[in-house]
Amino acid sequence: AQRVTQPxxxxxxxxxxxxxxxxxxxxxxxxELFWYVxxxxxxxxxxxxxxxxxxxxxxxADLNKGETSFHLKKPFAQEExxxxxxxxxxxxxxxxYGKLTFGQxxxxxxxx
Amino acid sequence: xxxxxxxxxxxxxxxxxxxTLLCAQDMNHEYMYWYRQDPGMGLxxxxxxxxxxxxxxxxxxxxxxxxxxxxxxxxxxxxxxxxSQTSVYFCASSYDKSGQETQYFGPGTRLLVL
Numbered sequence: 001a002q003r004v005t006q007p008x009x010x011x012x013x014x015x016x017x018x019x020x021x022x023x024x025x026x027x028x029x030x031x032e033l034f035w036y037v038x039x040x041x042x043x044x045x046x047x048x049x050x051x052x053x054x055x056x057x058x059x060x061a062d063l064n065k066g067e068t069s070f071h072l073k074k075p076f077a078q079e080e081x082x083x084x085x086x087x088x089x090x091x092x093x094x095x096x097y098g099k100l101t102f103g104q105x106x107x108x109x110x111x112x
Numbered sequence: 113x114x115x116x117x118x119x120x121x122x123x124x125x126x127x128x129x130x131x132t133l134l135c136a137q138d139m140n141h142e143y144m145y146w147y148r149q150d151p152g153m154g155l156x157x158x159x160x161x162x163x164x165x166x167x168x169x170x171x172x173x174x175x176x177x178x179x180x181x182x183x184x185x186x187x188x189x190x191x192x193x194x195x196s197q198t199s200v201y202f203c204a205s206s207y208d209k210s211g212q213e214t215q216y217f218g219p220g221t222r223l224l225v226l
Contacts, residue, residue, distance in 0.1 A: 004154075006154075009152065032213075043116075043202075043217045043218060043220065044202065044217040045216075045217065046214045046215070086154060086155065097143055097160065097162045097168075097207075098206045098213040099157060099160060099170070100145075100155075100215060101157075102147075102154040102156070104152055104153060104154040105155075
């Protein structure tokens with residue numbers, strides 16, 4: 001069975017400080033990892049996916065298969081980054097039908 | 113495009129009452145999903161559908177039923193609501209002809225069962 005763990009329920013930083021949201025997963029096969037974000041009063045939306053290897057809103061995430069991690073990082077946090085962040089895993093290929101396993105979520109608060 | 117819409121936005125039920133949550137998408141997506149979001153639990157998959165006329169159980173299906181009679185609609189039913197079903201329910205859809213499996217979420221339905 002696959003599992004996604006986000007060890008921090010709450011994370012607070014000050015504007016301009018670096019931020020790292022941790023995500024660890026357990027899955028014996030080849031995973032696809034995602035970060036979804038939910039801003040206040042908005043719907044959940046995709047932030048980035050590891051296969052795209054892109055930076056969105058200054059955020060990056062690297063899949064580390066050795067450590068089974070997919071931590072989300074941003075060098076300089078902004079107040080508008082305050083949101084709930086979910087790490088999610090999908091089994092690559094096969095018949096997963098896009099089903100995602102979500103972590104518990106981390107609420108990021110960026111203070112001015 | 114409206115994307116994914118959910119009806120209603122908020123509902124209060126008494127224990128034992130029934131209700132249906134409607135999810136609609138206008139992106140011609142094949143797959144649709146129902147999740148519940150609870151504090152400290154993240155999003156958990158209730159049921160999903162890989163196409164019109166098909167449904168399957170997710171991680172937490174007990175107490176819920178679903179139907180996908182039309183490709184664009186995915187209904188979630190509670191036959192006899194229980195306080196444990198108090199939650200925020202999210203519908204999502206994915207998988208168009210490009211093969212993109214990014215999930216697009218609805219705004220959510222807040223359900224309170226007394």
